[in-house]
Amino acid sequence: MATESSYYVPEQSRLPIFATIGLFLTAFGAANWVNGGSSYIFFAGALSMATVLWFWFATVIRENMQGLNSAQLKRSYVWGMGWFIFSEVMFFAAFFGALYYIRNFSLPWLGGEGDRGSSNILWEGFQNTWPLMVTPDQAVSGESAKVLGPKGIIDPWHLPLLNTFLLLASSVTVHVAHVFLKKNKRQGFNLWLAATVVLGSAFLFFQVEEYMEAYQHLGLTLESGIYGTTFFMLTGFHGAHVTLGTIMLLIMLLRSVIAHHFKPDDHFGFEAASWYWHFVDVVWVGLFIFVYVLGA
Amino acid sequence: MAHGPKPGITRWLYTTNHKDIGSMYLWFSFAMFLLGGCMALVIRAELFQPGLQIVQPEFFNQMTTMHGLIMVFGAVMPAFVGLANWMVPMMIGAPDMALPRMNNWSFWILPFAFAMLASTLFMEGGAPNFGWTFYAPLSTEYAPPSVTFFIFSIHIMGASSIMGAINIVATILNMRAPGMTLMKMPLFVWTWLITAYLLIAVMPVLAGVVTMMLMDIHFGTSFFSAAGGGDPVLFQHVFWFFGHPEVYIMILPAFGIVSAIIPTFARKPLFGYSSMVYATASIAFLSFIVWAHHMFTVGMPVAGELFFMYATMLIAVPTGVKVFNWVSTMFRGSMTFETPMLFAIAFVILFTLGGFSGLMLAIAPADFQYHDTYFVVAHFHYVLVPGAIFSITAGVYYWLPKWTGNMYNETMGKVHFWLAFIGLNVTFFPMHFVGLAGMPRRIPDYALQFADFNQIASMGAFLFGAAQLVFLFNVLRTVRGGNKATDEVWENPQGLEWTVPSPAPYHTFSTPPAVR
Numbered sequence: 001m002a003t004e005s006s007y008y009v010p011e012q013s014r015l016p017i018f019a020t021i022g023l024f025l026t027a028f029g030a031a032n033w034v035n036g037g038s039s040y041i042f043f044a045g046a047l048s049m050a051t052v053l054w055f056w057f058a059t060v061i062r063e064n065m066q067g068l069n070s071a072q073l074k075r076s077y078v079w080g081m082g083w084f085i086f087s088e089v090m091f092f093a094a095f096f097g098a099l100y101y102i103r104n105f106s107l108p109w110l111g112g113e114g115d116r117g118s119s120n121i122l123w124e125g126f127q128n129t130w131p132l133m134v135t136p137d138q139a140v141s142g143e144s145a146k147v148l149g150p151k152g153i154i155d156p157w158h159l160p161l162l163n164t165f166l167l168l169a170s171s172v173t174v175h176v177a178h179v180f181l182k183k184n185k186r187q188g189f190n191l192w193l194a195a196t197v198v199l200g201s202a203f204l205f206f207q208v209e210e211y212m213e214a215y216q217h218l219g220l221t222l223e224s225g226i227y228g229t230t231f232f233m234l235t236g237f238h239g240a241h242v243t244l245g246t247i248m249l250l251i252m253l254l255r256s257v258i259a260h261h262f263k264p265d266d267h268f269g270f271e272a273a274s275w276y277w278h279f280v281d282v283v284w285v286g287l288f289i290f291v292y293v294l295g296a
Numbered sequence: 297m298a299h300g301p302k303p304g305i306t307r308w309l310y311t312t313n314h315k316d317i318g319s320m321y322l323w324f325s326f327a328m329f330l331l332g333g334c335m336a337l338v339i340r341a342e343l344f345q346p347g348l349q350i351v352q353p354e355f356f357n358q359m360t361t362m363h364g365l366i367m368v369f370g371a372v373m374p375a376f377v378g379l380a381n382w383m384v385p386m387m388i389g390a391p392d393m394a395l396p397r398m399n400n401w402s403f404w405i406l407p408f409a410f411a412m413l414a415s416t417l418f419m420e421g422g423a424p425n426f427g428w429t430f431y432a433p434l435s436t437e438y439a440p441p442s443v444t445f446f447i448f449s450i451h452i453m454g455a456s457s458i459m460g461a462i463n464i465v466a467t468i469l470n471m472r473a474p475g476m477t478l479m480k481m482p483l484f485v486w487t488w489l490i491t492a493y494l495l496i497a498v499m500p501v502l503a504g505v506v507t508m509m510l511m512d513i514h515f516g517t518s519f520f521s522a523a524g525g526g527d528p529v530l531f532q533h534v535f536w537f538f539g540h541p542e543v544y545i546m547i548l549p550a551f552g553i554v555s556a557i558i559p560t561f562a563r564k565p566l567f568g569y570s571s572m573v574y575a576t577a578s579i580a581f582l583s584f585i586v587w588a589h590h591m592f593t594v595g596m597p598v599a600g601e602l603f604f605m606y607a608t609m610l611i612a613v614p615t616g617v618k619v620f621n622w623v624s625t626m627f628r629g630s631m632t633f634e635t636p637m638l639f640a641i642a643f644v645i646l647f648t649l650g651g652f653s654g655l656m657l658a659i660a661p662a663d664f665q666y667h668d669t670y671f672v673v674a675h676f677h678y679v680l681v682p683g684a685i686f687s688i689t690a691g692v693y694y695w696l697p698k699w700t701g702n703m704y705n706e707t708m709g710k711v712h713f714w715l716a717f718i719g720l721n722v723t724f725f726p727m728h729f730v731g732l733a734g735m736p737r738r739i740p741d742y743a744l745q746f747a748d749f750n751q752i753a754s755m756g757a758f759l760f761g762a763a764q765l766v767f768l769f770n771v772l773r774t775v776r777g778g779n780k781a782t783d784e785v786w787e788n789p790q791g792l793e794w795t796v797p798s799p800a801p802y803h804t805f806s807t808p809p810a811v812r
Binding site: 021024027028030031034035073077079083086087088091093098101105106109114115119122132137145146149222225226227228233 | 310395397398412447455469496523524526529598
């Protein structure tokens, strides 16, 4: 069907409309759930979404194995993944930007400094510090305030430092796996990819540990003012992306071990997952610097 | 491989064909245009006289909010994506979009997202009522419960936009026929490439800001609450970092359409092709560093006000280049005035007028006077209605014979143009005056001295609305039949789309076409 001289146009497909229904039920169900309704619609949606994605990826993989994919189509997948990662970068940029604005503009103003320092009149006694342990509400109303600051924060030089090593190492291991794959050394590829999945899972384990420490001992929660807000939203979205990346790499590992997928010169599925992995790694470096080290 | 469309509904549900998907985008967009238009007519009917006549203030607020959201995300953006779907593959000699299945997914998300958004009208507490810009804390602490559904519908329509944009970038960068170098691409393709880049860059920021709202509303975070150390103004910064590129997303493809139409009917090549490309890229770049001109009055350091003021004024330079080029293309051309050309010329004149009022608003000290008045409403309706909407209309008339194989009715097209042209000017021009005199926007009642101009504006709005029915009728008639169009349709138009038969075959190119 697809030769070098003619174009490939796929057949009709049921995947998009089912994916739409899955996505719609997920979104509608999530809204319904957080508004106090039942969670059934959300889980039904998420399940159907996952199922459709399973079949969608299976279709793409099958087409490639059958040799239907022209070099041009493969390049389209490469472009697609690249720009998808760029859109993810911009999503994180919104939250990093919010952190920057809070620390450099709005908190100093609330504390009475600079051009809009008059806002301090509304929150008399509030002082701008970072990490913000005493919220403006707390400065005015004391312990009866609705929004209380955290009692303590995470020390960057313990678990976060360990996690930095874990993720940086995992970026190296996934690269080594790629090198083995290109040399057609299946054993080495599987081994180093498995090491990456283990490192990613270890990172997630310690991240959960850290969150439990924050919630149970430090009084550092989503609700503890803007410090808790930015801390958990940034690290939380990153953690969600690491989870997704680990699942992606795990699936790549299973595809290699069970189904012997991937060839030395044809393995974009794996490469896309590894790009994604490098991306979450870079985000972590940003987090470690701007949230943990400069935030302590 | 099937060579023609499948029969029945599954043709549309399961399609991977860029023409089918383009048509669905365009029809969806027109349906949203009528829905959002009806909401505008509710607003104008209420404002026909001072005092409360027809609707309650709560419902009026829902109408202004939903009108804005539906027109921006449901009418203008999908229409441009529809045109891109139809025309970009044909213009660059590609068989289809780069990722055809994802293309269909991008479309089908939209009807579901808007069904969810529209369903909020029937929920307890009513639909979103905080304006299409959904400023916190109006949209967080004081929002109706339906705001959650609004947030998730924005999430999925954002996903649709990002996937659509990625598809367009991949198509343009990867699917061009041999010999179609970047600087040979039609300007519509160029403007869409840059628009797609803007979409990929800012739709995730919109997702970010609605996520912050969701967390503030339901999970106790303090992004926009000063009590916890956050700042409601943060909302405006993040929103407008998305919002300003967004307004260029709604106008750059329009530049591309007009740059295709004017040379055809002036019978001259486009003046200054490469300067058009560079101007578009400059506008896109500048769109990222001007966002705070939407919020001069919110309280900013003077240095910030000055920076955003001058950066905003800079945009007039590349925009001026474009207007100069369009006028120079027409200069001493042998012009004829078919319907697409009428809309395109009206675009050049009235968009420039909207640009000038934008320049007035860019002047920070003067903006303190204009901010949140009907002058702002007049400004952005002048860039969106004769800007975005007229260019889409022009594009539809221009390419409709290629799509359907039939000529539209020229007389009816001209009637549509003049009704729409008069209607929109009668509607929006008086808004400049009431705005400068101090009438605030988004308020269902007004002081007596504004009554005359508001009556005129309301009459114009109904005229403009009626004109669209002429358009609908004309398009439906052309789809069903009419005089056969030639392959070239117009007199010696430029571009690959005119080298294929009319109507364009279901699969345009099975092998790469030759590019001169």
